[in-house]
Amino acid sequence: MSLRSLVGDARRTFLSSVHTHLVPLGGRGPIISFTFDDFPRSALTTGAPILESFGARGTFYVAMSLMNTKNALGEQFSKEDIKNLLGRGHELGSHTFSHVSARKLAVADFKREVEKGEQAIEEVLGGRPSANFAYPYGDVTVATKGQVGAEMKSCRGTCPGINGPDVDLNLMRAVTLYGDIDRLQAMKEWIEKNQQLKGWLIFYSHDVQEHPSPFGCTPRLLRGVCAFAAELGMQVRTVNQVVSELNKSDRQHYQMIQNRTFAQ
Numbered sequence: 001m002s003l004r005s006l007v008g009d010a011r012r013t014f015l016s017s018v019h020t021h022l023v024p025l026g027g028r029g030p031i032i033s034f035t036f037d038d039f040p041r042s043a044l045t046t047g048a049p050i051l052e053s054f055g056a057r058g059t060f061y062v063a064m065s066l067m068n069t070k071n072a073l074g075e076q077f078s079k080e081d082i083k084n085l086l087g088r089g090h091e092l093g094s095h096t097f098s099h100v101s102a103r104k105l106a107v108a109d110f111k112r113e114v115e116k117g118e119q120a121i122e123e124v125l126g127g128r129p130s131a132n133f134a135y136p137y138g139d140v141t142v143a144t145k146g147q148v149g150a151e152m153k154s155c156r157g158t159c160p161g162i163n164g165p166d167v168d169l170n171l172m173r174a175v176t177l178y179g180d181i182d183r184l185q186a187m188k189e190w191i192e193k194n195q196q197l198k199g200w201l202i203f204y205s206h207d208v209q210e211h212p213s214p215f216g217c218t219p220r221l222l223r224g225v226c227a228f229a230a231e232l233g234m235q236v237r238t239v240n241q242v243v244s245e246l247n248k249s250d251r252q253h254y255q256m257i258q259n260r261t262f263a264q
Contacts, residue, residue, distance in 0.1 A: 015171060016159065019146035023246045025164040029198035031235045031242055032191065034058040034222075035156065035174065037095060037134055037215075038066060040073040040207040044081050046219055047208035048090060054226045056236035059091040061134040061156075063099035064120035073207045073216065082124055091238040092125075093132040094118050094152075101139040102148075110144055114152070130240045132156070134204075145170055154243045156202060162190075164199030167246060172239075177203040179212075181220040188228050195232055200242060 034051060036043040039062040051058050066076045086092060097116040105113065114133065121129040131153040135144075138158025149155050149170030161173035175190050187203075194201035203225070207216030229236060 015140060015142065015145060015157075016168065018142055019149055019170055021149060021169040022166040023169055023249065025167050025198075025200055025246070026249065027198070028242070028245065029164055029200055030195045031200045031237055032194065032229050033200070033202045033237060033239050033242065034177070034226075035093075035134065035202060035204045035239060036060045036208075037136075037204060037206050038063055038073060038099065039077040039081075039095075040216070041075045041077055041081060042073075042207045042209045042216070043205070044077065044085055047205075047222060048085065048088065050208070050219060050222050050226060051090075051236070052088065054230050054236065056226065057089045057091070057238050059093050059132065059239040060085060061093040061095040061132075062117075062121065063095040063097060063136065064117055064124075065098045073213050074209065079124055086125070091130055091132070091240045092121060093130055093134060093156075093239060094121060095134050096136055099136045101137050102135055102141050102144040103139045107141070107143045107147055111147055111151075114148055132239050132243060140171060153247065154239060156204070156239070158204065162194050162197055162199040162201050164197060167200060169243065169246065172202060174202040174204045177205040177217050177221065177225065178215060179221060180218045181224060183217075183221055184224040184228075187221070187225045191225070191229055191232065191234065195234065202239070 039060050068078055069076045094117045096113040097120055100113055102110050118129050133152040134156040140157055154169045156172045156174055159173050160175050163173050190201060205217045207213050208219060208222055212218055
């Protein structure tokens, strides 16, 4: 293992140990969530129908400054796409406004980016966003984890792994869903591991195309992963569906502790 890999592993381990908001997954697993970052249109036009064909829905983390633009991931979303997405039962999460790295801004500036992203979503929706957040590039610092995590319902990173038995809502683990059908076996192994651990496995990708970017996947791979999850009877849920249950459980646990304290 290279020195860079060792440093990266040490950094991820440290980040996972500080400013945590741990909530027990309990007996809810095994669960799978499919997430798409940045919201390229192909994630909606190609990816969403694949999920829907298996009765599943996904979470799309959007950086609103990308609306009506085009980049290496392809054509990006429009305002109509957002309404279409939500109308079909998918979730819209936040990914900052300008798709900026937490490592390149002061904490206060990054927090403003997060807030601006939430406000922009609220303006389009005419109501409150889900308050589920994903760090652009997976970049997170100790300070941003503590401060952003305190304000959002959940924060997802890109550290690989399965969430559980305790879920850190301030930095949820996720696994890349990149490439073509040759990556299916590796994805199956993650799903089988998740089944054994009865955990929560979050996949993340970007575009869904026949010839995807290095950060996207083909329809064949997505369909193969969904089919294998269905074959094993795995629950597929949006991030908000899972986090809302965990937060409800967390409040009940907090109240139980408070009641026990007052009774003494």
